[in-house]
Amino acid sequence: MIIFNNNAFHLCTKNTSYIMAVFGGRLLNLYYGKRISRVPDIEQMLPISGPRIFSCPDINEGDISVSTDNLTVEYPTFGSADLRTPAFSARYADGSEVTRFEYAGYEITEGKYRPEGLPSVYAEENDTVSSLKIILEDRVSKAAAELNFSVFEDYDAITRSVKIINKSDKAFDIEKALSLCFDLRRSDFDMITLNGAWARERMPERMPLRIGVQQVESMRGITSHHENPFFALLDRNADENSGEVYGFNLIYSGNFVAGVQRDSYNVARAYIGINPQNFVWRLEPGESFVTPEAVSVFSDSGIGGMSRIFHKLYRERLCRGVYRDIRRPVLINNWEATYFDFNEEKILSIAKTAKQADIELMVLDDGWFGKRNGESGSLGDWVPNTDKLPNGIKGLAEKVNALGMKFGLWMEPEMVSPDSDLNRAHPDWCLHIGGRTPTLGRNQLVLDLTRKEVREYIKSTFDRLLGDGYISYIKWDMNRSMTEVGSAVGGAAAQGKVYHSYVLGLYEIMEYLVNRYPNVLFEGCSGGGARFDGGILHYMPQIWTSDDTDAVERLYIQYGTSICYPYSAMGAHVSAVPNHQVWRTTPMKMRGDVSICGQLGYELDLGKLDEADMNCVKEQVKAYKELSEVFHNGDLYRLLVPVGNNAAVNEFISNDKNTVIVCSYIIKGTPGAPHDYIKLKGLEAGADYADQSGRAFSGDYLMNFGVTVSYTSDHKSDITVFKRIKK
Ligand code: DGJ
8 A cells, every 4th residue: 555645755565664755856765664553644744853964965955954864765876965875976067976765746647567578576466565756856866766666465575676867968878877766764783695606505694784885796797696785784693583584685687796785874765776887877868777576574583584585575576487386307417427428318317207206397408509518618519529429309298208208408598609609600699899809608608698689680580489388388598697798889978888788688588488388387597596686487486496416515606595585496407426515425314305395306327326326316206296395385494594503493384284294304414412492483382283193283282382303313304294183
């Protein structure tokens, strides 16, 4: 619900309020947090009688009692009166860089605002969603900003995107246009960010805010392994279950900044958007620019409460297509089984063994095309290597289909190898800067997706492969960060647009494909999880979480990923031991118990397993088919997080509270360690639940006494399923 009264805007979700007001021609934000039933006269909410501030700009001439340094400006601009980190700056025709946005009107509509050409959260017919557009204008430059908010009442989330319009008769260059920027009137927060590297993505880091700017960012052209466009601000004593937590996420797959500036007056300015580094967007008269969408949520039920809001919103209103709601196939992927060394016979033998375990989809990974027998060539030449696959992809796919399995294929569509026919034919199709030798990454170059002919080449490649319908799944990989980012087209004025135009080009291709091939399941991937973000999730409902498939490492990676993203989005594979990334050996049971919560797959030659392990695989696949509905559509409670505990316990509970799954993992056991009693969450207190062996427990027993976990041995895991007993 959005209420406009007495110059104040009140955006209410079920449990939160976001309040802005017009004051002295400026738009201020006054509050975000737990729902307030009625907004008082806004004078009450303004810090007018705050500390007198010397050397700071006055808001009204001759009145030094109010400074912009004390005001919480919505969408602050550079150089006029608010001298903290701005959300917006532009270089105008006269060389100046100062903007002062003033309030110029508003509009409230039913339904969701959708930023054109960009991925975003959407509303369905019966959702209670309304949108607010606030128009801000700079009288001198005639630059305007439309702040577009959408309020998801039942989901407890607010989305926003900004449209910048050039209403003047001269071009100007946008140098910074963030998606979200607002001030919280307190700064005694901790900040959580998700940081890492290849094979250890999204490790949560928690730090108290200090004065100044603290931010995460990417300048790699992709969201990256290293930092993620997410952060949370939370009470210093907030934990998984209690305390106030704000979460911010950008639905975007390119360069970003996400951070906080804590000022000297206990205000925390939170912001998120496109990274301004090498972003210069020329706006001709009449043109507009739309920022990616930012999502903000607030919960007073701790980090877990915040995560559950993101999870539900993303799995139900960000992911799309037929696979949003149906169980996705269990897959077998040949990458860690064969790497580049395979032929048709080998792939078929892997598929046949997988079929015995009722695995449903055979995915052929890298190395099927051109002359690719290693990491050094052929990207872009998407024709089957007939030395390995004499009957081509079609011939292999038909044989896999004849086994009663679906067939899927790996692609890396955004890349070109220097040693490829594509590069020889079109040497200027890669991102590069004339006169500079492009730096290679994994021996490859990035195609220039800002160019229409390149995007058409990629679309037609997919049309050729997917047109006949024998491919049901595509793993879309992207294996390098971008360097020397420039385009051979557009001249000097276009170069500051390349990073963002690339992402827009990527989204255009993905939008085309998901509309044209609605029954194909796409899985995102980027050297593991370097592009695990909401942008990709709008096109591809699952993303390969990490190249690290070790069960123990995965507990940490999946935990960190789940801070913002749902388990339904995480590709999770069981691989061989010793593990190929860390050489650790874990039991098949634990490997399966870790993967079963995500989108289950296998990435090994099952033909090499002994009978006991193969039986274990069969049980896992069977259990997954029964339980995935709860793992993927239920609520997650992280009862024990792996960091600092050498163990982890997750609870998944179905929306009707009829099924509760408790997954426990011991990373490092200690002989003689005491038992722990882990209290379950969110059950129906008065209901009775029975576990797999028929033992019955009341909901309040499980929530107050708990379940026992024993920490005595390494790599022990258990999955306990409690079902509500019908009385
Ligand atoms: C990186 C991916 O993350 C792996 O799963 C695999 O597909 C390789 N690329 C193939 O080159």
